[in-house]
Amino acid sequence: MTDNLNIRFAEGDDAALAECFTAHGALVRSYLRRFVPQQEVEDLQQIVFAEVWRSRHRFDPARSLPAWMLGIAHKRAVDQLRMRTLRTVPLDVVADPAGDDGRIDGDGMAERDQVRWALTKLPGPQRQAIELAYYGDLTQREIAERLSVPLGTVKARTARGLRRLSDILTPAAA
Structure with missing residues (x-):
């Protein structure tokens, strides 16, 4: 047949x-x-x-x-x-939020600069997942769809990346 x-x-x-x-x-x-x-x-x-x-x-x-x-x-x-084009938000164009009094908080800017620096130390896939989540304001499911990877992969990349960020930033805070 x-x-x-x-x-x-x-x-x-x-x-x-x-x-x-x-x-x-x-x-x-x-x-x-x-x-x-x-x-x-x-x-x-x-x-x-x-x-x-x-x-x-x-x-x-x-x-x-x-x-x-x-x-x-x-x-x-x-x-x-x-x-498709991936829409990521470059870190250098993210506006710094104003403090409670309407002025930019100097300490907050320093912390943001440290986080930006630490993000550059991450492997590309981990950095991309974190940037899309925190700067692109996407859910993990949306990130998985955008990157065409399984949801579990996005969760693992995000978790590993955040752990690495913590390790990178902890000595700087001490």
Whole structure:
């Protein structure tokens, strides 16, 4: 039956596309979830199937149709991720909050400068997670979606980074 579907699909049978979607739609959707946020999966799945249909003349019916489709899905997921731009807030443009009397607190500025310096000592992924959380005002789930990494990875990076910051800043406070 699969060979028959492969041949019919390669020949351009419209009904074969519908069968292909029924048979392999869940696989493609599941695969895409590994790369893009949940809210983008369905749209990207439609893009994948449109390209699968447009590219059917390149499909070899002797090969695996699901594997060929996942190759296209992978390319579209990478394209989707490349179109994104990470919006981080550079530390040097973060406004210093005024004190209770409306003036900038000198001690607070010194502490902020120490924290900024300490952040530069962190590995990039840890620094990025902390900056997005504290300066970008994102939740850990939002950070995970933005960076396309698992939530547990964001939690681990943040925890390790904060521990390191504490170690770096503790000698300076003593």
